[in-house]
Amino acid sequence: MGWETDLFALFDDLEHHAGTMAAAERADEIADRSRAEYQSVTLASRLMASVGTEVTISADGLDPITGTIDRVADGWLLVAAGSHDWVVNLAAVTGVVGASVRSVPEVAWSPLARLRLGSALRRIAEAGERCVLHQRNGQRHEGTLRRIGADFCELVVGEERRMVLVPFTGLSAAQSRG
Known part of the structure; x- marks a missing residue:
């Protein structure tokens, strides 16, 4: 059962990295949208x-x-x-x-x-x-x-x-x- 634990740990680690990358990408997108939206403020x-x-x-x-x-x-x-x-x-x-x-x-x-x-x-x-x-x-x-x-x-x-x-x-x- 050791290999299953290692495999699940690997999947958890990959999922965590994917989530972190998605959050960083989303933060960049939100910042870009905020800058673009602020152009309309008078x-x-x-x-x-x-x-x-x-x-x-x-x-x-x-x-x-x-x-x-x-x-x-x-x-x-x-x-x-x-x-x-x-x-x-x-x-x-x-x-x-x-x-x-x-x-x-x-x-x-x-x-x-x-x-x-x-x-x-x-x-x-x-x-x-x-x-x-x-x-x-x-x-x-x-x-x-x-x-x-x-x-x-x-x-x-x-x-x-x-x-x-x-x-x-x-x-x-x-x-x-x-």
Whole structure:
């Protein structure tokens, strides 16, 4: 019966090696799939998972903004920083520190998250609040948003009520002054 024991031991050893090789191959495949799947994760989806989290955002033409993400939507996010709210153009964001390691895919977003940057700026205009528009090139204009077009906003500035048009592509953020 000794040869049967040796044979079964050999089969057990071969089965163990085959299982180990299959597990290693499966781990490599899972890693490859994970890397491939992560390609579909967007900055907005990572920020959506960070709603309610304090982050520091760097954006063109701005000093870093540290605050809590209140809302993320199509092309913009709302950050509460001290006594000011910031509507930040996602296209101007150059870095985020403190974001969640998770993401929320866009198919799981609320319909309200489909609202674009113009919708957020219209809310500020409708409220008649003073704000500061920070442009990506570092310029800033303080005034009251009057009208919001398809791809630009119109700001009334100063005592002389001068009109300044700012295209969304040049806008880094709108900062509340209320």
